Amino acid sequence: MRDFQELHVWQRAHALTLRIYEETRAFPPDERFGVTSQLRRCAASVAANIAEGCGRSSDNELARFLTIALGSLAETSYFLILVRDLEYLLPDTAAHLQNDLTKLRKMLIAFHRRLKPLSS
Secondary structure (H helix, E strand, C coil), X not given: CCCHXXXXXXXXXXXXXXXXHHHHXXXXXXXXXXXXXXHHHHHHHHHHHHHHHHCCCCHHHHHHHHHHHHHXXXXXXXXXXXXXXXXXXXXXXXXXXXXXXXXXXXXXXXXXXXXXXXXX
16 A cells, blocks of 8 residues: 555646636636536546545556546646637637646656556
8 A cells, every 4th residue: 555645646636626626617617517516526526536546455456447547638628629619618728727737647657657567
């Protein structure tokens, strides 16, 4: 078991989630149960899956949860595109968030690869 809070990848995922919560505060009230909720949930799911994987007993289980986190990250990316196209976010803000998301994806992939043994 690992302390997820010590992992840089979790710290970055948590920071991205906090930023998304901040940016979505100004979304239209009628989206509260729509895209606002969806974007927040998939973003939070990334950090939550890293944390849950760290609470498991093996690297194989952690790797499985990192794979799920990558899926949530892809979903977050889509919703950022959607809210940009709906003009709920300024294009520059959406681009910065997507850039942060890309960096996080690379970190998650690198961490995942370190857990998986090389096949012969």
